[in-house]
Amino acid sequence: MPDTPAFPPTPSQTVGPFYGYALPFPGGGDVAPAGHPDAITVHGVVHDGAGAPVPDALLEFWQGGPGTGLPGSMRRSPVNGGFLGRNGVDFTGFGRVATDADGHYALRTLPPRTPAPLPYLSVCVFARGLMHHLYTRVYLADGEDALLGSLEPARRATLVAAPEENPARHRAYRFDIRLQGEGETVFLEFH
Amino acid sequence: MTTQREITAEMGAARGAYEKRLADGGGVEHHPSRAYAPYRSSVLRHPHRPLVAVEGDPEAVELSGPVFGATDVTALDCDLTRQHTGEPLGERITVSGRLLDGRGRPVRRQLIEVWQANASGRYAHQRDDHPAPLDPNFTGVGRVLTGDDGGYAFTTVKPGAYPWRNHDNAWRPAHIHFSVFGEAFTQRLVTQMYFPGDPLFPYDPILQSVTDERARQRLVAVYDHELSAPEFSLGYRWDIVLDGPSATWIEEGR
Ligand SMILES: [Fe+2]
Numbered sequence: 001m002p003d004t005p006a007f008p009p010t011p012s013q014t015v016g017p018f019y020g021y022a023l024p025f026p027g028g029g030d031v032a033p034a035g036h037p038d039a040i041t042v043h044g045v046v047h048d049g050a051g052a053p054v055p056d057a058l059l060e061f062w063q064g065g066p067g068t069g070l071p072g073s074m075r076r077s078p079v080n081g082g083f084l085g086r087n088g089v090d091f092t093g094f095g096r097v098a099t100d101a102d103g104h105y106a107l108r109t110l111p112p113r114t115p116a117p118l119p120y121l122s123v124c125v126f127a128r129g130l131m132h133h134l135y136t137r138v139y140l141a142d143g144e145d146a147l148l149g150s151l152e153p154a155r156r157a158t159l160v161a162a163p164e165e166n167p168a169r170h171r172a173y174r175f176d177i178r179l180q181g182e183g184e185t186v187f188l189e190f191h
Numbered sequence: 192m193t194t195q196r197e198i199t200a201e202m203g204a205a206r207g208a209y210e211k212r213l214a215d216g217g218g219v220e221h222h223p224s225r226a227y228a229p230y231r232s233s234v235l236r237h238p239h240r241p242l243v244a245v246e247g248d249p250e251a252v253e254l255s256g257p258v259f260g261a262t263d264v265t266a267l268d269c270d271l272t273r274q275h276t277g278e279p280l281g282e283r284i285t286v287s288g289r290l291l292d293g294r295g296r297p298v299r300r301q302l303i304e305v306w307q308a309n310a311s312g313r314y315a316h317q318r319d320d321h322p323a324p325l326d327p328n329f330t331g332v333g334r335v336l337t338g339d340d341g342g343y344a345f346t347t348v349k350p351g352a353y354p355w356r357n358h359d360n361a362w363r364p365a366h367i368h369f370s371v372f373g374e375a376f377t378q379r380l381v382t383q384m385y386f387p388g389d390p391l392f393p394y395d396p397i398l399q400s401v402t403d404e405r406a407r408q409r410l411v412a413v414y415d416h417e418l419s420a421p422e423f424s425l426g427y428r429w430d431i432v433l434d435g436p437s438a439t440w441i442e443e444g445r
Pocket residue numbers: 016018363366368
């Protein structure tokens with residue numbers, strides 16, 4: 001029988017509108033090592049319940065498994081405190097991207113490798129107006145998976161990124177996030 | 192524009208509805224509901240469908256999380272008063288505490304990021320056009336890695352209250368924004384820390400979105416005279432407890 005946590009959690013509060021000079025960092029969306037030939041781009045638009053783009057959402061991406069994460073996502077200069085960018089070699093598995101004025105984000109990363117047989121990127125969504133962050137997943141293809149298998153087709157489709165057909169968008173996948181209403185993205189909770 | 196009186200009535204109704212759920216045998220709600228209309232920006236930004244539960248999947252990527260290390264922070268990051276050539280204006284304070292998981296175990300070597308308004312209640316953000324002065328000696332951003340006991344500490348100045356446009360005459364109580372990582376991505380937390388005794392508490396729909404009284408109290412730091420440094424700073428203590436399962440939790444057969 002699971003025990004009740006003896007220490008009740010600190011409540012969540014919205015990230016608010018002014019995180020922009022604190023949380024995003026240069027290269028936050030460039031998770032793939034520089035020039036890596038397998039790099040993919042996952043991009044899309046975050047929409048609210050009226051279909052309007054959300055220009056102040058912050059997305060975090062995590063891919064990997066136990067023991068796979070390396071430090072260095074936000075390397076800093078001990079000389080002036082500025083950001084140095086990633087070291088160009090290590091794959092930290094962590095990305096952080098703010099949406100732009102059009103609600104658009106882009107992440108450049110390596111294809112996820114875990115879990116088998118159908119790997120995915122984990123996503124955490126923050127925004128002004130969102131009291132408590134939301135989790136979702138980006139699958140690069142549909143397939144055999146416990147979560148996908150539990151969803152009706154229309155809901156399931158919200159978690160599967162679409163490969164871009166435009167050859168100018170080489171190895172790019174489209175993944176929009178709808179916070180509310182028609183086509184609402186499947187959001188997750190973990191127990 | 193909506194009046195404070197109307198917002199206050201809506202907040203009271205939300206608290207009443209929660210108390211009724213509790214009386215009817217509902218569980219304690221530690222986190223705010225994402226559908227909390229008194230905070231107007233939430234109305235179009237929360238899902239209508241229930242969240243889909245992922246339970247007991249030891250392969251879930253979310254049970255592990257990103258790692259941060261010595262390269263990701265600099266020594267000065269935990270002192271927000273020393274990031275410019277001069278000293279910022281305001282009341283110098285330290286905020287310290289421990290980062291714990293739901294069983295009270297320290298969460299070690301994890302990243303805490305903070306951001307805040309200056310002593311006048313103004314953010315160093317271009318979209319904050321509140322007519323209070325910027326402070327050339329204060330940005331209001333800090334970072335720290337927790338120690339082996341889960342401990343953290345920041346030196347900063349006490350932020351000012353500031354107005355916002357949720358409703359007529361809306362003011363935010365003084366607060367520091369916190370972003371916290373645990374050992375699992377499921378434990379991620381973004382929240383706000385408040386200062387004890389702030390008269391704005393009952394008027395603020397963001398704090399009041401936490402409808403459980405005791406949970407709300409956990410967002411308020413404690414003034415601790417032992418932590419005050421003579422002729423230098425006032426000390427506040429604030430412990431942070433993360434929610435959500437982690438890989439070690441699953442391994443232990445929870
Ligand atoms: Fe704020």
